Amino acid sequence: MRSAEITKDGHLASFGNLAMSSLSAPSSLGSLAGIRVIDLTRVISGPFATQMLGDHGAEIIKVETVGEGDVVRRQGNMINGFSAYFAQFNRNKRSLTLNLRSERGRRILASLLEGADVLVENYRPGVLASMGLDDETLRQRYPRLVVGRINGFGSSGPYRDRPAYDFVAQAMSGFMGVNGEAGGVPMRAAPPISDMVASLNLAFGVSAALVRRERTGQGEIVETALTNGLVAMMGYLAAEYFATGEVPKRTGNDHPMLYPYGLFTAADGEVAIAPSSETMVMRLLTALGQQQLLEDPRFDSNDKRMQHREPLRERLNSVIGQRTVAEWITQLNEAGVPCGRVHDIAETFEDPQIQHQQMRLELDQGEVGHITTTGFPVKMREAPAAVRCPAPQLGEHTDEILEELGIGAEERRALYDQGVI
C-alpha cells in the first residue's frame, strides 16, 4: 500500500502543489469511501470507470475468470511479467477469481452482492441475465444496489446483440466523419475514445445514482453505450447540423468557423494558436507586429479571413517562422493569446505544468517493481483521490475476500480444487 496524497514537501498531491496550510488536513478516504463495488468488467471501458470510483475511495472487488482473468493481463508490454496496460486501468482494486459458470461461484457472487453498493458489468446485453441476474431479479433481491452497465449500442434496439468495438463506435457515432484532413478520409482518434467516454459517463451515472440512493434508499440501473456517449460529444457540430441540415465537413486542424486558428510553423517546429474572439485576433496580430492586416479588406472580418485563409496563413507563417516555438509561446501567452506546443507523449509528461499537476503516477507493484500510469484528472481538496493499492495480481485477494465472507481455509481449498475460485 502506498499513499500518493501527501508529497515530501507536505503538499497535497492530487490537487497539484497548491499549498494547503490554511485549510484542514484532507481526509485520506476519498469521496466514495464506504462504497463497495463488485466489478465484473474487463478490457477498458468498465475497468477505467471502476478505477475512477476506486481512485476516489470506493472499494473495488474485481471479479476475474479462474486461471485467466482480464484479457488485458496478457496484452501490451510486460514489466517483469506484469502488463503495463493492465496496471494503467486497474489500480485501487482487489482481485478475486471466481467461476461464474458454476452454481457455487454464483452463490459466492450473490454473497458479495448482499454486502455491496454497486455492481458494474460490461458484458454484451443478456449475458448477465443468462447468469440468473436479470434486471428484475437484481432489483428484487438487492433493492439498494446501483447496477452500472456499459455496452456497445445500448441494451435495446436492433443492434443490441452486435459485437462492439471502439473503432466501430467511432465510425457509427459520426465522430470519425468530422475528423481528418479536408478532402481526406474519415479519421479515428487513436485513443479508444468511445470506451473512455463511456467510462466517464458511467462513473458519473453511478455516482449520481448513489446520491439518490443516499436520499431515498433506492437502487438504480444505470447504462451507457459506446455509441451514445460519442454521439453526445458531437455537441455544437450536431447543433449546427440540426439547425442547417448541412453535414459538417472535415477541416483538418482548421476551425470550421474561425480564422486564424490552427497549427503554424515556427523556426523549429509547429505551434498551436487558437484566438477565439476578435479581441484575441487583434492581440495575436499586434504581438506579431501585423496589426495592419486587420485593415486589409481581405482580412478585416472573421468571415473574410475564412475566405482568404491561405494568403493569411502564408503571411502569418512568414512572421512566425522567424522565431522559435518557445519564444512564441512565451510572447503570445503574455499577450493573452491561447497557444501551446504540440507535444508528443514524452514531451507531455516532461512538461512542467503536467508534472506539477502530477498527471504521472508511479505505482509500487511490489515484486514487479514500479509501473508508471497517468494521474488523477479530478482533483478534490478535502477528500482527494489517492493510490491506495496498485493493480492486483490475478486472484491476489481471493483468500482475503472469501475470508471476509466467512468462507474458511478448508472450504477454500475445496473450492480451489473444484475450480470455483
Added chain:
Amino acid sequence: MRSAEITKDGHLASFGNLAMSSLSAPSSLGSLAGIRVIDLTRVISGPFATQMLGDHGAEIIKVETVGEGDVVRRQGNMINGFSAYFAQFNRNKRSLTLNLRSERGRRILASLLEGADVLVENYRPGVLASMGLDDETLRQRYPRLVVGRINGFGSSGPYRDRPAYDFVAQAMSGFMGVNGEAGGVPMRAAPPISDMVASLNLAFGVSAALVRRERTGQGEIVETALTNGLVAMMGYLAAEYFATGEVPKRTGNDHPMLYPYGLFTAADGEVAIAPSSETMVMRLLTALGQQQLLEDPRFDSNDKRMQHREPLRERLNSVIGQRTVAEWITQLNEAGVPCGRVHDIAETFEDPQIQHQQMRLELDQGEVGHITTTGFPVKMREAPAAVRCPAPQLGEHTDEILEELGIGAEERRALYDQGVI
C-alpha cells in the same frame, strides 16, 4: 415545460425503448432531484457539465452577465434569433442575469449560495477569488457547498494564468500527437474534446463529492482541467510509452498493435472492421471465404500480419469490394465480427439504433419553435434523465428567482434600473 420521459407508446424515453411494464413507474425527478446548482459557467466545458447535472434532475440556476449573457448566445446558427449552439448545452436551466461586479449583485449571489448545494465555475484561476469568493471564504461561509471548477491547466503551477482553449489543450496533452495519418501532421479531433471530457470529469467529481456530503455533511472543492482530462485519456498509449520509452507513432486508421483492423473498401463505400482477437480474425476470414490466408506464412500470426499489412489489405479489399457495405455489415455481424458503417452526422441521426436510443431530442423552445439537440448518454431505469425545460432566454427567470429570494417587485425594478440584474 415538456417531459421526454414517457413516449407516445408508453415506453421510457431515456432508457431506449425497453419495455418497462414489469418494473415500477419511473420517478420523474431524476437522480439529482433536490440538488440546487448555481452555475457561473459559459461557453462549453462548464455548461455541458451543468447540463448533465440538470438532465439528471438537479435544479440549475445559470447566472449570466446583464444584457449580454453567455457569449455562445451569439454564436453559430440562429433559429428565430435563438442560438442552436446555446440550446445544445443549456437545456434544463433557468437564467438569471446578475452584475457580479456590483456589490449588490454579489450580495444576491451570496443569498443564492446560502440555499445552494453546488457552485460551478469555469473562470480563469483567480477570477472567482477576485469577486471575494476565494476557497477559504467559500469553505467558511458555505461549509456544505460543493464547488466545481474547470480551467485550462489547473489552478496551480507555472501555466495557471495562461489563457486556455480546446485546440491548445489537445496539442499539449499529447492527444493530437497520436492522431492522424502515418507520416502526416498531428491532427486534432474536430469536436472540442478537451472541453467535453472536462465536463464529464466535473459531473462525476461533483456527484462523488455529493455522495460524501450526504454522508458527512461536508462540502468540497472539485477541480478538473482541459489538459489533465485529456492526459488521462491517453490510457494504454501512455502505458506503452511508460513501459518502453518509445513515443507512439501516428498510424491513421490502422491499429498500432492489431491487423486486420480499420477501414476497408466495399463496392459502394467504406466499412469499419475491428476484429480484436485471433478468434475474431478467424471469423472474419471465414466469412470472407479467405480462411486459407491463416496458413500463409506471411499472415499466420498477428505479428506477421502487422509486418505484411499492405498485401493483406489488398487481398481483403479485393474480396470486400465485391459486395456492398450493407451486405458486409449484416454478414460480418452475424459472424460475430465488430463492424459498422462510417456515418456522417446525418447518417448517424438516421440510424435506427441511434433513433431507438433517442440520441436526438427535440426541445420545445416556446415562441422560438423546436430546436433539436443530442440526447442523454446516461440512461437510468428508476429516475431517468428528462427534459424538464428548454434552454432559457437571457434573464428569463430573473424575476422568478429573485422573488424566491424574497426580493419584491419594487426592489427588482430598482435593481433593473441600476443595472444590477
